[in-house]
Amino acid sequence: MDLMAKIYEQAKANPQTVAFPEADDPKMMQAVGEAVNGGYCKALLVGDPEAIRAAAQEAGVDISGMEIFDNADADKKNEFFEKYIAEYSDVLSIKALNRKSKDPMYTAMVMQCIGLADVTFAGLTHTTGDVILAATTIIGLKEGIDTPSSTGLFIIPGFDGSEGQYLLFGDSAVCTKPDPAERASIAIASCDTVRELFGWEPRCAMLSFSTDGSMEHEMVDDVRESVRIANERRPDLAIDGEFQLDAAIDPKVAAKKVKRESRVAGKANIIIWPDINVGNIGVKLVQFFAHADAPGPFIQGFRKIASDCSRSAPVSELVGNIVMCCVRAANSK
Amino acid sequence: MEFREQVIQILVEKAAKMFGLDPSTLGPETRFKEDLGCKSANIVQFTTSLEDEFDVEVPYMEFNRKATFADAAEYIAELCDE
Known part of the structure; x- marks a missing residue:
């Protein structure tokens, strides 16, 4: 069995929960559908529920079994932020978290840090710089690591x-x-x-x-x-x-x-x-x-697994990246 | 206090806390990278403090290009139309 086939098998054996803050994008939604239907992960869709449902409809993906978090739910977000500050990191204030979490990617990472997801997967509508900055700000670097x-x-x-x-x-x-x-x-x-x-x-x-x-x-x-x-x-x-x-x-x-x-x-x-x-x-x-393939990049150095993907990535590449993130998350616990 | 001095004061207090330094050794000429050894995570802490204080979005990439506290204060003054 080749390396990628083994990774897909591992992901299937222990599906992780992935927070998707770009699920309002039909291409991302298609990847979410393939990853969930393939049994590789469970999905937590973070954003505007109406836009997420519209993307699902356009992509022809049934999201009835997937969890959606409405990024406009201020009360629930406040609960998350209090837990995040008490249990994970007190570097940011509630005010700062409220400001940053207007972008669902920040909310998704906070939810990941308090244990509601194992991975945050983004990069289709955010730049690599955006994803790395959010991960540096919310997830933080691992002990003994100086740079993403x-x-x-x-x-x-x-x-x-x-x-x-x-x-x-x-x-x-x-x-x-x-x-x-x-x-x-x-x-x-x-x-x-x-x-x-x-x-x-x-x-x-x-x-x-x-x-x-x-x-x-x-x-x-x-x-x-x-x-x-x-x-x-x-x-x-x-x-x-x-x-x-x-x-x-x-x-x-x-x-x-x-x-x-x-x-x-x-x-x-x-x-x-x-x-x-x-x-x-x-x-x-x-x-x-050498006519080599070079999948990646896999961003690293953070306390938890966050992933970036190419903004021009085809759906098959997105699914592969989601699966690899899940395996990294499962094996880093 | 003049606006730029206020920004520098915030940076001094934050840096003293973050790096365990005597605030009297820090000032407008303090350099983020060379003097403090700031990494990306530290720069985020500075921008977040300034955002909290002045209710303004401080773009990380631009702020990260500022060499000294005085340069940063000038940049924040521009952002706040001061």
């Missing part, structure tokens, strides 16, 4: 790495110019994502143009410092470097270039780019020349 970030999955035909044709990479989409602590955060969050999503034991390589001091430069020092911080914060994880790409993923090259014990060199299943310049170009090189 993202990972993606390479599916590379003909590649025979430590996980076959699969290789996880980060961050090509969110954190543009990470400092050493932020790069360490990307590595740590990527390890957590790989465990939650695929059940792999993470082996994470911090990439550079140098392997173990083969070159000296302040950019290399920066990556080395990231490795040090990551190992200090999460000694349970196998995070190592600095490695060139070949030393990270090819055991023969690693044997030549890495003259010490390493749990990662030559068998990395996660690679961390030094910055988003490399990340963006790297993904496109692999997609273009």
Whole structure:
């Protein structure tokens, strides 16, 4: 069974509740219908009930069994906010929560934080920046994580790495110019994502143009410092470097270039780019020349699972993203 | 108190609380990133406090580009037509 088929099966075995704050969009509604009817999740539709019903009608989706929360219900929202402040985070005031929750995405995330949903899924009518800002504000970052970030999955035909044709990479989409602590955060969050999503034991390589001091430069020092911080914060994880790409993923090259014990060199299943310049170009090189698919990005680093999706995503991609979020949520509890 | 001074006072009090600093060491020239090491979550805390105080929407992306408390105060003054 391939990786995605396993993920779909896992989601079906333990359906999570997903809050959908963009259910007034017919395309999102179609994805909700497919995900719920497929048995992959339960839906909590947050927004204007009339607009949600209109979208359901347009999409031909029966929502009679789905829960709807009316985002205009001020009394109920006030109850949620009081619970959120008492039990989850007191950084925001009721006034601030009332102001922000005019956007149902913020309400959905508050509901998630107080246990009414396991995932918030948005990004079709909000930008990536909007979703990340809302998640940073309401859900907050995990302990030991300094920045939101993202990972993606390479599916590379003909590649025979430590996980076959699969290789996880980060961050090509969110954190543009990470400092050493932020790069360490990307590595740590990527390890957590790989465990939650695929059940792999993470082996994470911090990439550079140098392997173990083969070159000296302040950019290399920066990556080395990231490795040090990551190992200090999460000694349970196998995070190592600095490695060139070949030393990270090819055991023969690693044997030549890495003259010490390493749990990662030559068998990395996660690679961390030094910055988003490399990340963006790297993904496109692999997609273009190796004819690879690269599903994602999966946003990460938050205390709970929130997802972004491409605003031009087809319904099948939305359903796949919903399913992956559910598996991450179930395995992160 | 002049409007910009009031904004700076709010930023000083918030920063002192958030980072456990002596307020007398903070002022108009305090830099969000270099001096305080602010991350995105911290910037959100600043914008939210200012929104609460002045009943105005403070766009995160714009505010995040302000280097110092004085720059931020100028920006909030513009938003509030002060």
